Amino acid sequence: MPEPEISSPKRDHLMATAWRLFYRDGFRSVGIDTILAEAGVAKMTLYNHFASKEELIVALLEKRDRELRASVVATVEAAGKSPSKRLLAVFDWLEGWFGSADFNGCVFIRALSEYPDATHAIHRTAWNHKVAVKHMLAQLCTAAEAKNPEGLAETLSxxxxxAIVAAHGTRETGSARSARATAASLLKLASA
Amino acid sequence: MPEPEISSPKRDHLMATAWRLFYRDGFRSVGIDTILAEAGVAKMTLYNHFASKEELIVALLEKRDRELRASVVATVEAAGKSPSKRLLAVFDWLEGWFGSADFNGCVFIRALSEYPDATHAIHRTAWNHKVAVKHMLAQLCTAAEAKNPEGLAETLSxxxxxAIVAAHGTRETGSARSARATAASLLKLASA
DNA sequence: AAGAATATAGACAGATCTGTCTATTTTGTG
DNA sequence: CACAAAATAGACAGATCTGTCTATATTCTT
Incomplete structure (x- = not known):
């Protein structure tokens, strides 16, 4: 399903512009026309690549999902072999993200919020990402030999x-450190 | 500041209708005209009570903030005298909320999401609620004689x-129980 | 019952929204 | 060079948006 769609320069540029505006201002707040003007692309080019605004948003979420998880994996890999360090590296990744200049909350939580209906394609796509992240955490918890890896992964999720919601509200990175400290305690507790 | 505004039947009815539609479909998704039609109220009545849609939303968030916290307090009071039971009662309240028929996520998280700009009045109002809840938790943590009540309150937040985000994604109440179990562990840890 | 406050319907402005269509031009390929 | 694919500008439809205005009707208070 996450078949990387056929890529083209125009399509990529369109998606990059759309991502930037949607992430800054929100999906419903940003109109197609604004994206097109900003990207300097004709309307029919967009509608040749995407059937609708909704499909564009779904494609953007799927792309962001792939990139975000790849980025986390890279941080985990860079953390070395210690299973507990690898697990906690996820929270370091979080802290770096919260501190980045354009951080503006989690696009998936925001998508769940803007499309609150559970049956909506955008809502479901956004939630799929959260499930995928939880799955990743469960693997790290298993590697760390936690007693109940699935349960710990749920709690870490x-x-x-x-922490993301808090960072969006405060514009500070502290919540990542709080979450990390709690995660460390829980991991210790689950290994004992 | 949370001076309960002058109440009138029309105003209350308007707010009740607006709340229901906004909470179901989202702030940007629901137009003024839809609310007016559903409420059976004239447009000028709305604009005599509220300067703008934005002010209406802010008023709704402030009202919901008062009511939600009062509801949590009532549950805490009903939990008896044991400080730890009182603290954990918050999570029972959560579970009940998640299981209610019209649960559709947290309106404050959704407001943060729909108005991601930190300087926006709606964003700020929504975050104020989260700060107030955290303050409430800190009091409960202090009463429970936790070592670092502020820190524990942050984690519980x-x-x-x-848990709210998860419940919005899954439509299940399990995340409340997970959160409660973790809270119980952390409280024990912080009392030892 | 008289007067003041409140609510009404509905037109209106002016902007914006998504999506379609056409006719033309650019681009890329054999 | 020639042909096909892709992108262009821009008009267009039809709906929707927030907020204003007016002129009439209802309700509340005294």
Missing amino acids: LLIDG | LLIDG
């Missing part, structure tokens, strides 16, 4: 999403 | 917001 809660901490992460809570 | 993360768990709660994470």
